[in-house]
Amino acid sequence: MSEHLSRAMTPEKAAVKKAALLVALAVGLFAASGCYTNLQAISTSSSVSSVAAWGVVPTSTSVASTPPCLSSPSSCGPFSSSGSSTYYFNIWNTATVAVTGLSYVLTSTTNTWLFACSVAWVNGACWGTLTLEFGPVTSGTYLVSGGVLPTNPGAEVYMEAVLSTPSAINVSISVSSGSTRQIRAAATTNA
Amino acid sequence: MRTKHKLIPRSKTARRLLATGFAASVLGLTGAGVYAGLTASTTGTSVVTSGTLLMTLGHDGTSTGLPETITAMAPSDVYNVYPTLNNTGTLASAAGVTLAASASPVNALTNGSIPGEGLSVSLNMCSVAWTVTTGTCSATQTTLLASTTLSSFSSAQSLSNVPALAATNGIAHLQFSLTLVGSETSTNGTLPSPTIQGLNTTIT
Numbered sequence: 001m002s003e004h005l006s007r008a009m010t011p012e013k014a015a016v017k018k019a020a021l022l023v024a025l026a027v028g029l030f031a032a033s034g035c036y037t038n039l040q041a042i043s044t045s046s047s048v049s050s051v052a053a054w055g056v057v058p059t060s061t062s063v064a065s066t067p068p069c070l071s072s073p074s075s076c077g078p079f080s081s082s083g084s085s086t087y088y089f090n091i092w093n094t095a096t097v098a099v100t101g102l103s104y105v106l107t108s109t110t111n112t113w114l115f116a117c118s119v120a121w122v123n124g125a126c127w128g129t130l131t132l133e134f135g136p137v138t139s140g141t142y143l144v145s146g147g148v149l150p151t152n153p154g155a156e157v158y159m160e161a162v163l164s165t166p167s168a169i170n171v172s173i174s175v176s177s178g179s180t181r182q183i184r185a186a187a188t189t190n191a
Numbered sequence: 192m193r194t195k196h197k198l199i200p201r202s203k204t205a206r207r208l209l210a211t212g213f214a215a216s217v218l219g220l221t222g223a224g225v226y227a228g229l230t231a232s233t234t235g236t237s238v239v240t241s242g243t244l245l246m247t248l249g250h251d252g253t254s255t256g257l258p259e260t261i262t263a264m265a266p267s268d269v270y271n272v273y274p275t276l277n278n279t280g281t282l283a284s285a286a287g288v289t290l291a292a293s294a295s296p297v298n299a300l301t302n303g304s305i306p307g308e309g310l311s312v313s314l315n316m317c318s319v320a321w322t323v324t325t326g327t328c329s330a331t332q333t334t335l336l337a338s339t340t341l342s343s344f345s346s347a348q349s350l351s352n353v354p355a356l357a358a359t360n361g362i363a364h365l366q367f368s369l370t371l372v373g374s375e376t377s378t379n380g381t382l383p384s385p386t387i388q389g390l391n392t393t394i395t
Binding site: 040042043044045046047048049050051052053092094095096097103172173174175176177178179183184186187188189190191 | 248260264265268270324369371373374382387388389390391392393
């Protein structure tokens with residue numbers, strides 16, 4: 001009887017072995033599948049960033065309330081003239097960011113004064129706020145960080161250059177974001 | 192007596208036959224029983240469900256989180272948003288997390304074509320929700336990614352110190368910072384060339 005039972009269990013053991021093999025294979029495949037897929041979770045989003053531009057345009061002579069050059073970029077800067085002792089021109093902020101200062105590059109062989117008026121000059125007189133940008137000076141680079149400035153985009157100020165003797169003059173104006181920062185202070189936003 | 196004597200052998204033979212028959216029937220019955228045992232079977236059922244690993248973005252407090260829209264950035268401007276990374280799956284995440292970014296359009300803000308200029312990204316984590324209005328962390332703050340130019344994201348950047356996020360409720364409180372690095376001078380209203388000014392891009 002014992003011998004018969006022993007023989008009779010052999011197929012059952014084989015069945016158990018087969019089942020175990022199948023389970024192991026399934027687990028192996030599952031594990032292999034898991035390794036292959038390497039479960040990754042990806043979350044995406046997007047940010048839209050735009051950068052401001054900074055710059056001002058000196059426009060040619062104007063004492064009128066509307067300067068003659070308002071195209072952007074201007075086709076009439078830098079301001080340049082000769083043969084007179086007094087010149088008028090405008091500065092227009094064509095930037096998309098506020099400026100806090102300007103660098104003037106003056107080319108003049110005679111002593112020169114530069115005035116800024118918040119409104120258009122009328123017969124040589126400023127009826128608004130008047131500041132002296134620099135002077136008397138000759139050729140050089142002059143940084144102005146206060147007084148009458150075309151601070152906001154689209155703003156204008158009205159300039160008067162006075163020379164001690166009639167001569168040629170060239171005024172170039174620049175705005176920098178570098179070490180002599182002339183655009184608005186950097187801002188930290190938490191949103 | 193004689194007759195009696197003759198009957199005995201017959202009886203023995205019969206007994207032997209009977210015994211043989213009985214043994215054979217027992218064996219047959221046993222054999223049949225064993226055969227029935229071989230056909231017996233048992234069945235069981237295994238239910239297998241696979242886990243999920245899902246990450247979603249949320250935000251701390253009043254933060255807009257991601258996506259974000261930034262306009263008119265100037266050099267050194269920093270724009271912080273406070274997204275959260277949530278594990279909504281049923282599997283805990285491993286500690287390894289990468290940050291990938293691609294830009295469209297690709298320009299000087301993102302491709303590093305102007306040395307020292309462009310957008311940079313940094314990522315910090317707070318162990319509790321950020322105070323959005325002030326950008327401060329009231330508990331433990333950890334740097335996940337130091338300031339890195341977007342042009343470095345041609346391949347995904349590995350993040351440091353990201354903990355494993357538990358399943359279903361694991362959350363990481365992040366501070367995503369975007370900074371514009373640049374130094375340019377515009378003269379007489381004309382932009383320098385090349386320039387980072389006046390550009391825009393969408394970063395995904």
